[in-house]
Amino acid sequence: MRYIPITDADRAEMLARVGVADVDQLYADVPAGKLLDGLLDLPRAKGELEVERHLARLAAKNVSASSVPFFVGAGAYKHHVPATVDHLIQRSEFLTSYTPYQPEITQGTLQVLFEFQTQVAHLTGMEVANASMYDGSTGTAEAVLMAHRITRRTKAVLSGGLHPHYAEVVKTTSDMAGDTVVALAADPTGTEDILAAIDATTSCVVVQSPSVFGRLIDLKPIAEKAHAVGALLIAVFTEVVSLGAIEPPGAQGADIVVGEGQSLGNPLTFGGPYVGLFATRSKYVRQMPGRLCGETVDAEGRRGFVLTLSTREQHIRREKATSNICTNSGLCALAFTIHATLLGEAGLTRLAALNHEAAVKLADRLAAVPGVGVLNDTFFNEFTIRVPGDAAAIVERLAARGVLGGVPVSRLAPTAGLDDLIIVAATEINTDDDRAAYATALKEVLSC
Structure with a gap:
């Protein structure tokens, strides 16, 4: 049994002071579809070993950013951290x-x-x-x-x-x-x-x-x-x-x-x-x-x-x-x-140059794929491509081929009507082999 240190009278007094009739009103700004209706569909109890094994199985479904060619950015970037x-x-x-x-x-x-x-x-x-x-x-x-x-x-x-x-x-x-x-x-x-x-x-x-x-x-x-x-x-x-x-x-x-x-x-x-x-x-x-x-x-x-x-x-x-x-x-x-501090001014400048170079090489490779267009005329280490078809589905098919190819714009802005755009990031961790794998996988996906 949980110990709840407040009484019904305490709760009523706090709600009155805040100016709401019940606790549910405190969540009035949360969209109705986002609120849980009842308890989560989870077992009431499991042993510690069972829980550890279950969570390990779930974790194994994740694809590590270090294990495949990785071109995901849009606000969070994979860099080498010494x-x-x-x-x-x-x-x-x-x-x-x-x-x-x-x-x-x-x-x-x-x-x-x-x-x-x-x-x-x-x-x-x-x-x-x-x-x-x-x-x-x-x-x-x-x-x-x-x-x-x-x-x-x-x-x-x-x-x-x-x-x-x-x-x-x-x-x-x-x-x-x-x-x-x-x-x-x-x-x-x-x-x-x-x-x-x-x-x-x-x-x-x-x-x-x-x-x-x-x-x-x-x-x-x-x-x-x-x-x-x-x-x-x-x-x-x-x-x-x-x-x-x-x-x-x-x-x-x-x-x-x-x-x-x-x-x-x-x-x-x-x-x-x-x-x-x-x-x-x-x-x-x-x-x-x-x-x-x-x-x-x-x-x-x-x-x-x-x-x-x-x-x-x-x-x-x-x-x-x-x-x-x-x-x-x-x-x-x-x-x-x-x-x-480890980088210093010269090191940061060099790191930035490596990032831009990697992005330019990737943009050139992807632009050569039939049906793909690079929207940017300026960029640092990230750019947007237009693909023929649903970008989210294409990203999923790329992932199935072992390439994490970027972030579909529809994931960030689902109502913007930009369903054929993918935001692609390239950093110093990407190799020529990674870029070749992306271009090859994208060509295969688009030809299916």
């Missing part, structure tokens, strides 16, 4: 604590976060970065809220090249806050006129580059139009390695830069945990969510680190907080920092 990273993050002097409630005692944690912030600021071309967010999608939603606080407006314009999952997180957060979101239609060909959507009521414009379709976006004219009407430009990325090759968003006029740092130091891990990167200009630092670590000296003049700014509700009055984030992705940020 064994040094895993070794170092498990050392006691580096392994980060959950949340340092007496932060200055944990100098190791603060120094790592300070170095992390420095790296993110350099990569994005911004003046200040925080000590990480949960991931890129929630970081984007926080950036929109931050822009609303700065501009005192409540309308966000989302580019059609923004990852649909990121857009959905922004919409959910904005809906709860009563803000307005203008989301442009999916833009695989790079033809949207986002400048026309910016007006004097716009708080911020959210643009992803490279876009979810892989297209590189010139942010400068968008920044100029946004600034002309008093709005901010939020630049988003999902592939941080791209910053080793392209002009940083800060140099293109972005006011807030946010993205996903998973590509450095962090494996795919079935979608998380990941690490959100967040940077801005110093004049906006007091509106930045999360935490900020700074460098100082102690009473004896020795170098030290302090928690300089923490605007989350655990540390200050809730009504003054800029975010309800309760922690940062500390261990993932540590892995990011170690990998970035």
